[in-house]
Amino acid sequence: MxxxxxxxxxxxxxxxxxxxxxxDPAFKPVRNAMLRDAVAPDLPADTFDAAMRQADRDVDDRCVRDGIDVGFVGRIAATLVALGRPIDEVAARAPELYVAQEALALAHPxxxxxxxxxxxxxxxxxxxxxxxxxxxxxxxxxxxxxxxxxxxxxxxxxxxxxxxxxxxxxxxxxxxxxxxxxxxxxxxxxxxxxxxxxxxxxxxxxxxxxxxxxxxxxxxxxxxxxxxxxxxxxxxxxxxxxxx
Structure with a gap:
């Protein structure tokens, strides 16, 4: 080389x-379940998971295309927008959601x-x-x-x-x-x-x-x-x- x-x-x-x-294959399912329970508990799990996957891919594509960084809060917001849900509380709840995600990531590294x-x-x-x-x-x-x-x-x-x-x-x-x-x-x-x-x-x-x-x-x-x-x-x- x-x-x-x-x-x-x-x-x-x-x-x-x-x-x-x-x-770890176990991580995303438990992380997505935590987020769904927090921000869209009335939605079926498969509906939320599909929206999260697609929003994540779309944001990844935009990051590569435009050279911008979109992180934890932005990707949750993108998922909720795709689901037609309000995003007003996402930023305020981000610290508690991040702590919960970190615990799950460390449990399923x-x-x-x-x-x-x-x-x-x-x-x-x-x-x-x-x-x-x-x-x-x-x-x-x-x-x-x-x-x-x-x-x-x-x-x-x-x-x-x-x-x-x-x-x-x-x-x-x-x-x-x-x-x-x-x-x-x-x-x-x-x-x-x-x-x-x-x-x-x-x-x-x-x-x-x-x-x-x-x-x-x-x-x-x-x-x-x-x-x-x-x-x-x-x-x-x-x-x-x-x-x-």
Whole structure:
């Protein structure tokens, strides 16, 4: 894996969801049930869940298209708007709803897409930063979840803390600032062709597109190791990537 100048990168930026982590399948159902009970208790669960899924996808698309960050409150509001419900109380109730979501996320934390990924990231012979759009799970919570998954020692750049989202160039500039390395010497690895690859390349970085299976990420990380230090690849991927 080489940079635009043909040299090996001096630093690595890693996406999180679909690149390193996948959601616990139990998390979203219990989180959505909590939100439905709080803001739309009269609706059937399947109606609320479908609206939440679609609103989340629509907001994700808008974030990638416009480079904006829409977080916890904005996504709940988007769900209620889609359901034709008022959103007046969402902001006021956000702190209690966030606390409830955090408890559920910590009880059902995301998992590495491949069991060898934490060790592979730790073994990289160059500095690493995690560069992630956060969605419903802000950076403060993501740091706790990353620690549980084995990535707690890696610094992170999170969209809710910058107010912009990948592919906005500020996300990638912030990642390079954390690394202390010019963009042309940094490789960004991610699973989204627009947010990760196009965004990183527009910011002057080199990019590697991976599949949300864990194995392709592991192969990219292995390619950054000196030949005699390539890690064994034996265990199957755990689950598919899916943001909170």
């Amino acid at each position: 080489t940079t635009r100048d043909g040299d090996r990168p001096l630093g690595v930026s890693l996406d999180i969801w679909g690149t390193l982590l996948g959601s 995301p998992r590495p897409l491949h069991v060898e990924l934490p060790a592979a990231v730790s073994a990289l012979p160059l500095p690493v930063v995690l560069t992630s759009n956060t969605g419903m799970l802000p950076g403060e919570l993501m740091r706790k979840l990353l620690a549980l998954a084995g990535f707690g020692a890696v610094p992170g750049v999170f969209s809710n803390e910058l107010g912009v989202a990948k592919p906005h160039p500020r996300m990638f500039r912030a990642a390079c600032d954390v690394l202390g390395i010019p963009a042309g010497d940094v490789l960004h690895v991610g699973d989204n062709p627009d947010a990760d690859v196009a965004g990183a390349e527009a910011a002057g970085m080199t990019a590697a597109l991976v599949q949300p299976d864990g194995i392709s990420t592991l192969r990219v990380l292995e390619s950054l190791q000196p030949p005699h230090e390539v890690l064994p690849r034996s265990a199957p991927p755990i689950l598919r990537g899916d943001p909170g």
